[in-house]
Amino acid sequence: MNAFFHHAGCGMRASSLVSFTAWCLTSVLLHSANSFGGEYLSGIEWAEPAVVTPGTTAGAAPSDAIILFDGTDASAWQGVDRWTVADGALIVGKGMITTKQAFGDCQLHIEWASPENPTGTGQSRGNSGLFFGPYEIQILDSYNNATYFDGQAAAIYKQKPPLVNAMRKPGEWNTYDVIWQGPRFSAEGGLERPASVTVLHNGVLVQNHFQLLGDTPYNRPPRYKPHPPELPIRLQDHNNPVQFRNIWVRPITAIEANRTAPAGIREGTTFMPIDPNTKKTGG
Numbered sequence: 001m002n003a004f005f006h007h008a009g010c011g012m013r014a015s016s017l018v019s020f021t022a023w024c025l026t027s028v029l030l031h032s033a034n035s036f037g038g039e040y041l042s043g044i045e046w047a048e049p050a051v052v053t054p055g056t057t058a059g060a061a062p063s064d065a066i067i068l069f070d071g072t073d074a075s076a077w078q079g080v081d082r083w084t085v086a087d088g089a090l091i092v093g094k095g096m097i098t099t100k101q102a103f104g105d106c107q108l109h110i111e112w113a114s115p116e117n118p119t120g121t122g123q124s125r126g127n128s129g130l131f132f133g134p135y136e137i138q139i140l141d142s143y144n145n146a147t148y149f150d151g152q153a154a155a156i157y158k159q160k161p162p163l164v165n166a167m168r169k170p171g172e173w174n175t176y177d178v179i180w181q182g183p184r185f186s187a188e189g190g191l192e193r194p195a196s197v198t199v200l201h202n203g204v205l206v207q208n209h210f211q212l213l214g215d216t217p218y219n220r221p222p223r224y225k226p227h228p229p230e231l232p233i234r235l236q237d238h239n240n241p242v243q244f245r246n247i248w249v250r251p252i253t254a255i256e257a258n259r260t261a262p263a264g265i266r267e268g269t270t271f272m273p274i275d276p277n278t279k280k281t282g283g
């Protein structure tokens with residue numbers, strides 16, 4: 001201990017050494033208090049996490065999901081009258097379709113299948129897209145179909161290829177599970193927080209909290225243009241009859257918390273406040 005203090009005290013002024021020594025002694029006391037069963041209390045009273053019944057399979061909608069397509073009812077979408085619902089699937093027709101409801105930060109599940117008998121190559125094979133506002137997660141037949149990597153399935157279009165290619169064969173159902181956090185803009189229109197996205201393709205991590213550089217157009221670099229936190233979700237018509245099913249979304253809502261007491265260590269009837277940021281005890 002003496003050697004430790006001697007070393008730690010090198011170059012310290014006397015006042016610093018005194019406070020450092022007091023901190024060390026307090027830490028030792030706290031450590032010994034913990035050894036005898038003292039309980040750390042954060043002092044924050046959390047709201048109870050809601051009970052959510054998980055789906056029976058990984059892709060089945062949990063109890064609090066908003067259903068965007070269940071195999072028959074496509075009424076959550078605008079423009080869907082020019083698409084086709086058949087055999088439990090929603091098939092790309094003419095024009096993009098757009099959710100009637102706007103969404104911000106959310107968890108989204110979608111299943112999609114490329115045409116079983118593909119035509120075309122590269123970007124012309126099984127192309128569609130999942131858009132959160134102006135930001136596209138690419139949908140493409142990337143099974144033995146070469147194209148630019150930041151344009152293949154599960155790419156953030158023109159910004160970031162997927163970590164791996166987890167594509168199933170044409171005609172087979174793929175899943176995307178997406179954690180989307182939209183950008184935030186100041187009242188003056190400045191970017192306060194870029195959008196970020198995590199994507200699982202068929203249960204495989206392909207985008208890991210990627211921070212978007214802006215929107216995802218074909219013909220110019222990405223850029224951010226201010227918009228509200230919540231925007232519609234869209235599915236792209238790229239002239240290929242891609243099929244969709246089992247689409248659901250869960251808005252991400254921050255859990256409430258209120259500090260109702262200081263943080264500290266409780267042992268028996270005594271309570272020693274502790275600063276959760278510095279770990280130092282207070283008076």
Ligand code: MG
Nearest residue numbers: 127128129139
């Ligand atoms: Mg596309």
